[in-house]
Amino acid sequence: MSQLFTPLKIGKLSLENRIVIAPMCQYSAEQGKATAWHRIHLGHLALSGAGLMILEAAAVEAAGRITPQDLGLWDDTTEQALAAVLNDVKQYSAMPIGIQLGHAGRKASSDVPWRGGGFLSAAQGGWQTSAPSALPFHPADAQPQALSLSEIDAVRQAFIDSAIRADRLGLDLIEIHAAHGYLLHQFLSPLSNQREDRYGGSLENRMRIVLEIFREVRRVFPINKPVGVRISATDWVDGGWDLSQSLALSKALEAIGCDYIHVSSGGLSPQQKIDVGPGYQLPFARAIKQQVTIPVIAVGLITQPAQAEAILQEGQADAVALARAMLYDPRWPWHAAAQLGAKVSAPPQYWRSEPHAVKGLFKS
Known part of the structure; x- marks a missing residue:
C-alpha cells in the first residue's frame, strides 16, 4: 500500500493523504486583499486531491509584506476579501485549508520576482523596513530600523490578531513563518540578530520571539485546529543559523504544543551557498524527525511520485510538501495515485476524465 496515500493526523486535523500544497506567494493582491487571481x-489547487493546502504567506501588518502585492490578513478589509475567495473554493472542495502567517522584516519593501525582486525606495512605492538589528539584507538596501521592545510587542499582537481572523475565516490550520530570511528567522540567526537585550545573544534569547508568538497564536486559535512552524534548518552560511540550533528550536516548540515542523532552508543571506538537487533538504527533515515525535513535513525539489513515496517509506518525514511542482502540474496527486496504485479524491464533474488504464482511481 502506498504510504503517500495513507491518512495522517496533524494535531486533531485528519488528512486523507500525506501530500501538502506548500505556501506559494503569488504577488497578486491589491493592498493586501485577495483578488480574482487567488x-x-x-x-x-483545491481540486487536486492533495491532503492539505496551506495558503501563501499572509502579512500580519502592511509593513510586513515582502512586496506591495503581497496577501495580507491585518484588517477587516483584507479579511473580507479572503473570505469571499474561500467561500467560493469551499463550495466545491472539502480539502483542509491552512494559512501561513508571516512578517518580512528587512526583506520587506521589495519588487515582485518577475521584475527582479530588488529593494523598493519610498519613491518607488516602498517603505521603511524593520528588523532585529539595523542590518540590511543586501548592502544596497536601505537600512532597516531595529525594533524596540514595544515594537516587538506590537508585532506579537499582530500575529495574535491575524490568527483570530484566520479562525473567523474557517481556516483549518496556521503555519507560523520562521523561515526564508523573514523577520522571525532574522531573530533566530546570529548573522542578522546582534541585539544585546533579551531577544539577542544566546540561543535561548534568539528563539524567544518565535516561542512567544507560537504560544500566543496557540492560545487564541482553537485547540482542535493545528498550529505549526516553518523553519529554515540552516542559513547555508558559516556562523549562521544551523541544524543543531534547529534541533533545539524544534524540541522547544514541541514542548509547548507545536503540532508539526515544516523544514525548509536558506533565505537569510545573499552569501548562502546551496548545493541544490532533488530532495536537497531531506537530511534536515530526517534529523529533526529523529528528535521529535510530532509530524515533520519535508519540502524542496520533491517532484516525482516514486521519490515522495520513498521519503515516507524510509521514514525521512511524515508528509511531503510540493510548491513549484504543483504549479507545474496542478493534478500531481492524481498522477501520483495512478502511478502508485492508490485512490485519490476528485470532483464528480471530472470523474469522466479517469483514464481506462487506471479505472477506480477516483474516490466516489
Whole structure:
C-alpha cells in the first residue's frame, strides 16, 4: 500500500493523504486583499486531491509584506476579501485549508520576482523596513530600523490578531513563518540578530520571539485546529543559523504544543551557498524527525511520485510538501495515485476524465 496515500493526523486535523500544497506567494493582491487571481489559483489547487493546502504567506501588518502585492490578513478589509475567495473554493472542495502567517522584516519593501525582486525606495512605492538589528539584507538596501521592545510587542499582537481572523475565516490550520530570511528567522540567526537585550545573544534569547508568538497564536486559535512552524534548518552560511540550533528550536516548540515542523532552508543571506538537487533538504527533515515525535513535513525539489513515496517509506518525514511542482502540474496527486496504485479524491464533474488504464482511481 502506498504510504503517500495513507491518512495522517496533524494535531486533531485528519488528512486523507500525506501530500501538502506548500505556501506559494503569488504577488497578486491589491493592498493586501485577495483578488480574482487567488480565486482561480486556489480553486484549481483545491481540486487536486492533495491532503492539505496551506495558503501563501499572509502579512500580519502592511509593513510586513515582502512586496506591495503581497496577501495580507491585518484588517477587516483584507479579511473580507479572503473570505469571499474561500467561500467560493469551499463550495466545491472539502480539502483542509491552512494559512501561513508571516512578517518580512528587512526583506520587506521589495519588487515582485518577475521584475527582479530588488529593494523598493519610498519613491518607488516602498517603505521603511524593520528588523532585529539595523542590518540590511543586501548592502544596497536601505537600512532597516531595529525594533524596540514595544515594537516587538506590537508585532506579537499582530500575529495574535491575524490568527483570530484566520479562525473567523474557517481556516483549518496556521503555519507560523520562521523561515526564508523573514523577520522571525532574522531573530533566530546570529548573522542578522546582534541585539544585546533579551531577544539577542544566546540561543535561548534568539528563539524567544518565535516561542512567544507560537504560544500566543496557540492560545487564541482553537485547540482542535493545528498550529505549526516553518523553519529554515540552516542559513547555508558559516556562523549562521544551523541544524543543531534547529534541533533545539524544534524540541522547544514541541514542548509547548507545536503540532508539526515544516523544514525548509536558506533565505537569510545573499552569501548562502546551496548545493541544490532533488530532495536537497531531506537530511534536515530526517534529523529533526529523529528528535521529535510530532509530524515533520519535508519540502524542496520533491517532484516525482516514486521519490515522495520513498521519503515516507524510509521514514525521512511524515508528509511531503510540493510548491513549484504543483504549479507545474496542478493534478500531481492524481498522477501520483495512478502511478502508485492508490485512490485519490476528485470532483464528480471530472470523474469522466479517469483514464481506462487506471479505472477506480477516483474516490466516489
